[in-house]
Amino acid sequence: MTTLAKEEHALREEMVRIAASFFQRGYATGSAGNLSLLLPDGNILATPTGSCLGNLDPQRLSKVDPQGEWLSGDKPSKEVRFHLALYHNNPCCKAVVHLHSTWSTALSCLEGLDPQNVIRPFTPYVVMRMGDIPLVPYYRPGDDRIARDLAALAARHQAFLLANHGPVVCGENLQEAANNTEELEETAKLIFILGERPIRYLTTEEIAQLRR
Template sequence: MTAMSSETRLREDICRFGRSLFERGLTPGSSGNISVRLDAGGWLVTPTNASLGFLDPARLSRLDEQGRLVSGDAPTKEVPLHTALYDTRGGARAIVHLHSTHSVALSMLPEIDPRAALPPMTAYYLMKCGATALVPYYRPGDPAVADAIKGLAGKYSSVLLANHGPVVAGDTLEAAVFATEELEETAKLYLLLRGMNPRYLSPEQVKDLVKVFGVRLPEHEHWE
């Protein structure tokens, strides 16, 4: 596949996944953004003030490797957030940031551990998301959020921005979308079960997932 046809396909994929996320109520209005790295260098990102449900492949923002606009509409103001995650997660090829309801609600709870916003609730949460970090609140577009992401040193592929929403990196766009959806569903489970003393995965079960599926769990020893 040529570089041009590959980019054309990625543009279409961004719009297709964006519409799916929007239609299922996972990011309302013009909230949320998606980016994908290009093999030829630079990356594609959704424009500012654009609804993920109504994206135009031709109007996606194309940025160079320094994050400067090359073509398309003006990019999302969350470019520093995406840049920081790409810079620290070497294998990341795509990033999804949503304002999904249950993940935002989770980020506002007082008991949340910044090292692991969710306990080890299900196998698929650990397999797709690993552990999820929580970073403090910054206003949308604040460059300081990039420093907070860099402070995680690339250990986390899924991050919750307090009072804002999840941002998740993946080695493909599909992987990033699926992990974001898994994070949202697990946040929903946590809220449904809060205060009910649910049974989480045991340390032995977590270790088994780490061994069998190569799950990377930064600082997961506090689950043991």
């Protein structure tokens, strides 16, 4: 087995492990959500269409080229197009996680979110790990406008919320993208737990310190 093949094998196993962890802990249900990562050869490995994140086969994961042409494995999700938009427009993006996780998706359904940043900072971690999280307007799943809008935002952001749909999070590797997705999910949960109680938000200076 060549070095490149060994690296791809390890990345396939990692994707299956991380996907199963999401499913086992309730971050993903049924066949909802998709993951992808950039392979050393420049192609993209992604979870197949209609697949359950809790029951993936590493040998059946979808492989597509940078233009989205299906190369091997099971058929890729139609949403792989917006994953490609992120890879093409953010050189730091090496992996993407998209879930329909409960609390982040609930947040995405609220009226009145700031489209520039859906979470006004009240803990340091979202600021430190993801920065501002813009809102992408609602489009039917698979609509090319999701990819278009993410492409326009990709260079300046690492995480996004698709309105009435769910989170999309980038990372320098799949584990980082997964960790940041969980941070976003738990922060969204805190928003609902706090409800109408008065919140002490971070000040402008406190936020600036976190970004230095």
